[in-house]
Amino acid sequence: MLNLFVAAAEVRRRVEQVCEKHDLQFSHHNVLRILRGVHPEGHPRCEIIERMLDPSPDVTRLIDKLVDRGLVRRTTSDEDRRMTIHTITADGLDLLERMGPEIREVQRWFDERVADRDLQHLSRICEGIYTGFQDDG
Template structure:
């Protein structure tokens, strides 16, 4: 559906204004889909993101600082999110043996199992494959990278 139909307005200053509205609307649309999928496993999208980062580090632990750096949604509440994941048994934490001021966070088997259950749904293949081709995804990725100031240097980037 066109952005004009989604927001029931066709009043844009120019194509750049329309593109900005479209990117924000689409981002929120994707976030809503992902949040609804995560909540079925009793976690938030931010908690999913931390679990995903921890799985990438596994079997090594991560610090809250590393988690904050890698989060898609830059939130200052990493400690609170980790504490909630600990209470759900999805991660464990302990004082770092290297730096006593730091806390090591490690994903548990339950956390790994939760991610395995969520993986396919969170990739949104059901939405993407029905609406956009692989070649269009590549173009979209290049355009979004360019929007954020990174210029692609090759056709297959």
């Protein structure tokens, strides 16, 4: 388990360095990616929390910062006026596009350290850990 923690921390540190260059935190980048995945639709705060890699205790404040920077837009749901929907803006999409090459470089760095067959095995192991995988034999 310790090796898993150390390896994950190293990968995350590299992604965080890319985020810092663009004045973002890791969690900001995660929210932007989540919202890009459903663009042009959006998500209410509760959906964002469910999809986050590392849910923040104060997601509202985290999203407020993205709204203040013009990277996320907050609107009231047409179906339920009590619900707020968050969508990524053109500026948010542009920022992720600019960050893309640097994020892909971290992915290449990772890929260079793990053989393709081991990547598939590692992925299966990780999925088993977080989904309650039971080995069939």
